[in-house]
Amino acid sequence: STAETAEIGFLSSTPKDTTLRLRLFPYPATNLPPQTVEAYFDGQNLGRLQLEPGWHDYVLQLPEASRRTEAHLVTLSFGWLQSPADLDPGATDKRSLAVAFDRVETSGIDVDSQSE
Numbered sequence: 001s002t003a004e005t006a007e008i009g010f011l012s013s014t015p016k017d018t019t020l021r022l023r024l025f026p027y028p029a030t031n032l033p034p035q036t037v038e039a040y041f042d043g044q045n046l047g048r049l050q051l052e053p054g055w056h057d058y059v060l061q062l063p064e065a066s067r068r069t070e071a072h073l074v075t076l077s078f079g080w081l082q083s084p085a086d087l088d089p090g091a092t093d094k095r096s097l098a099v100a101f102d103r104v105e106t107s108g109i110d111v112d113s114q115s116e
Contacts, residue, residue, distance in 0.1 A: 003096075004081060008074040008104055018062040020074060023102040026051040029082040035099060036079035042072055055102060 012018065026035035034053075039046040041062050049058050060074070081096035 004078055004098070006076045006078075006099075006101070008076070009071060010074075010106060011071045012069060019107050020060045020062055021103070021105045021107065022058045022060070022076075023055060023104075024051060024058060025055045025100040025102065026053065027082055027097040027099065028053060029080075029087060031087065032080055032082060037099065038077040038079075040075040040077070043075075051099070 008020070024037070035051040037049045037051060037058075039049065039060055041060075044063060046060055046062075051058070062072075062074075076099075078098035081098050083096050084091040084093040
């Protein structure tokens with residue numbers, strides 16, 4: 001992600017317990033504390049994840065409201081952004097980076113659509 005937040009929208013069509021599995025890689029800035037992700041489901045705070053270096057899977061148990069047949073939104077708010085150019089004077093990449101996403105999966109529901 002190159003922004004302070006990322007949003008994942010989905011439309012659930014089956015009332016079952018729902019989990020969201022994310023495969024994430026925090027930007028490896030050695031001068032900053034471990035990256036954190038504050039997670040929200042339809043505006044409800046789900047808690048904070050502290051990310052480990054490298055690729056790892058993180059699982060969020062979504063609340064009972066995720067069983068409703070309607071559109072839902074998961075918002076992820078990152079603890080910090082860092083530009084490679086700020087860490088290395090020779091770097092030309094000025095993007096502000098937080099976390100790389102490899103995979104986003106839902107389980108326990110039939111998903112009609114998924115975005116971002």
